[in-house]
Amino acid sequence: MEINAAVIFETSGDFRIERLELDDPKEDEVLVRIAAAGICHTDLAGRDGHLPIPPPPSVFGHEGAGIVESVGARVTKVKPGDHVVLAWDYCGVCSACKMGKVLYCLNFFQHNFHGARPDGTLTMRKGDQAIHGSFFCQSSFADFALANERNVVKVQEDIPLEILAPMGCGVMTGAGAVMNSLQPRPGASIAVFGVGNVGMSAVLSAAVCGCTTIIAVDIHADRLELAKELGATHTVNAREVDPVEAILEITGGGAEYSLECVGNPKVLRQAVDVLPRLGVCGLTGVVPPGTEVNLNMDLIMNGRTVKGILGGDAIPDLFIPKLIKLYHQGRFPFDRLITFYPFNEINHAVEDMERGRVIKPVLRW
Numbered sequence: 001m002e003i004n005a006a007v008i009f010e011t012s013g014d015f016r017i018e019r020l021e022l023d024d025p026k027e028d029e030v031l032v033r034i035a036a037a038g039i040c041h042t043d044l045a046g047r048d049g050h051l052p053i054p055p056p057p058s059v060f061g062h063e064g065a066g067i068v069e070s071v072g073a074r075v076t077k078v079k080p081g082d083h084v085v086l087a088w089d090y091c092g093v094c095s096a097c098k099m100g101k102v103l104y105c106l107n108f109f110q111h112n113f114h115g116a117r118p119d120g121t122l123t124m125r126k127g128d129q130a131i132h133g134s135f136f137c138q139s140s141f142a143d144f145a146l147a148n149e150r151n152v153v154k155v156q157e158d159i160p161l162e163i164l165a166p167m168g169c170g171v172m173t174g175a176g177a178v179m180n181s182l183q184p185r186p187g188a189s190i191a192v193f194g195v196g197n198v199g200m201s202a203v204l205s206a207a208v209c210g211c212t213t214i215i216a217v218d219i220h221a222d223r224l225e226l227a228k229e230l231g232a233t234h235t236v237n238a239r240e241v242d243p244v245e246a247i248l249e250i251t252g253g254g255a256e257y258s259l260e261c262v263g264n265p266k267v268l269r270q271a272v273d274v275l276p277r278l279g280v281c282g283l284t285g286v287v288p289p290g291t292e293v294n295l296n297m298d299l300i301m302n303g304r305t306v307k308g309i310l311g312g313d314a315i316p317d318l319f320i321p322k323l324i325k326l327y328h329q330g331r332f333p334f335d336r337l338i339t340f341y342p343f344n345e346i347n348h349a350v351e352d353m354e355r356g357r358v359i360k361p362v363l364r365w
């Protein structure tokens, strides 16, 4: 079928809306009419050639939400008309998948970064020109996207699809890092370093979990203000004060949990240095491959934990509906993070995001 998609034709180039041909769904695939798609830093890493993916032309986008248009013959999970959020894909048969750790799938690259289906077949072309798609098994910067039955999450229909788009990556990552991975006890203290989309979702989740000291650390005063509205009990502007000293003072000896959402070795060091004994630091910030960090071994020796967290340690099919219920009850107002743009203003949205003017740009048709 013919679709409209935002295509990157050269590394670090602008997005261009083009007419492309998209395959019909194969027997285990789901064709989704995209209502909205969030923009995530990983899309821009793909645009800039920082991911182990095939070269352009490519269609990115991995925070899609929409309505099922048609399904392959063997699909039983969803039917045409269902509302779905698209998440990351996984193989379902490797040892990590069998343990329920699907976001740590050993075949992750083949299922998400192959530029094609895992079997190597392309889903998109423009005339005779091959276009790399299947980004996170969706390439949702388009009005239609092909996903697999595995990575579509059926959601309730009484919530606007356009706000659900970022559930599939950014919101799931920040919320899951707290709710699934760190699991702070009620009354605990937590420091969140970097309150963009992931960190702000973590702040919201710390409030849901009953943390009574929630410290947001950032260098943008406007983000710190919003973090306070969303549940942070304290804010620290790391441009003005030393965040480690500030947090040790606020907590009287350290934050029991910390979360690095920036992707910066200096910030990870700070997030570890604010832990008391038995404290746990989660790492969600993405860094270039090979990035190293200096840590105080003696500190870690005293019962501290540093834990890498992908995709909020979530099982998307189970976790995303839970977050939506919390939203429905008014306890998880993640829609406050979103700024909407018309799809054809994708380059404007990307510019605003890169300049830190918006937290989570969402494109809608």
Ligand SMILES: [Zn+2]
Pocket: 040, 041, 042, 043, 062, 169, 170
């Ligand atoms: Zn993402």
Ligand SMILES: [Zn+2]
Pocket: 090, 091, 092, 093, 094, 095, 096, 097, 104, 105, 106, 107, 108
């Ligand atoms: Zn797997």
